[in-house]
Amino acid sequence: MRVISSAAFGASHILKGEAPDGPATAEEIAARHSVTRHLARTDPGGCWLIEDETAGPAGAVLSTRREGTWGLSLLAVVPGAQGKGVGKALLARALVHGRACLRGIICGSRHPVAARTYRRAGFTLHPAMRLTGPVDASGLKPPDGAVHEGTVRHRDLMDSLDRRTRGGAHGADHEELLRHHRLFVVDDLAGSGYCYLRGGSVELLAATSRRLAARLLTAALLSVPEGTAARVDRLTAEQDWALDVGIAAGLEITNAGYVCLRGMRPPMPYIPSEDFL
Known part of the structure; x- marks a missing residue:
């Protein structure tokens, strides 16, 4: 999961003209692994990984369902698999996990493809600041x-x-x-x-x-x-x-x-x- 995220978000920073994130500390890596395990344990139906038989992991999604509120924690596709429907397939699986939820939240990046994808999925994009x-x-x-x-x-x-x-x-x-x-x-x-x-x-x-x-x-x-x-x-x-x-x-x-909201x-x-x- 960390390899997929690093490759996907590193390419995203370059596209947006931003400096890539520095190397993660051991503490940050351990915390990321702990969060991933937690989400996979609580929401196995909302966490998916796509692997290519020859190239290896191509993308991953983590999503949650909490009392009628669905959330997308991660959607990442490695650069070599982008534009091939991998992200669309992963998001579709995650949305099925939240099909009974009245509300949805995504914290989206400035990546233009991500913004377009979330809007097409029915989310309102609220510009965010840092x-x-x-x-x-x-x-x-x-x-x-x-x-x-x-x-x-x-x-x-x-x-x-x-x-x-x-x-x-x-x-x-x-x-x-x-x-x-x-x-x-x-x-x-x-x-x-x-x-x-x-x-x-x-x-x-x-x-x-x-x-x-x-x-x-x-x-x-x-x-x-x-x-x-x-x-x-x-x-x-x-x-x-x-x-x-x-x-x-x-x-x-x-x-x-953006903070992307639905319902x-x-x-x-x-x-x-x-x-x-």
């Missing part, structure tokens, strides 16, 4: 309330927030996220929310209000280790509260693909996970 760079803590106001370290004990709270924002709980995905991420939680009279962070990257955030979402994101950015670049991806225009926090922290804003409006306030959506 925040990156070192955090200037002096520009951030302290969180306006308490933010706690989260644990597996907050699973019910997080599932409830998932249902409220995206229409389906992540369920066992939270256990996988907790293996690799730090969890921040807000739960008081004003409402509730949660945010996952690994290194400097925000992976997933959901809250009952923009105010609490901004509090969580502020706390997460303030905890980013010095010398580590922060990264907040997959921000649609509806998440302008996150842009305000990022601007205050001195982060740069760039265009970064639903952009969740608010919510920052999706690329793997768990």
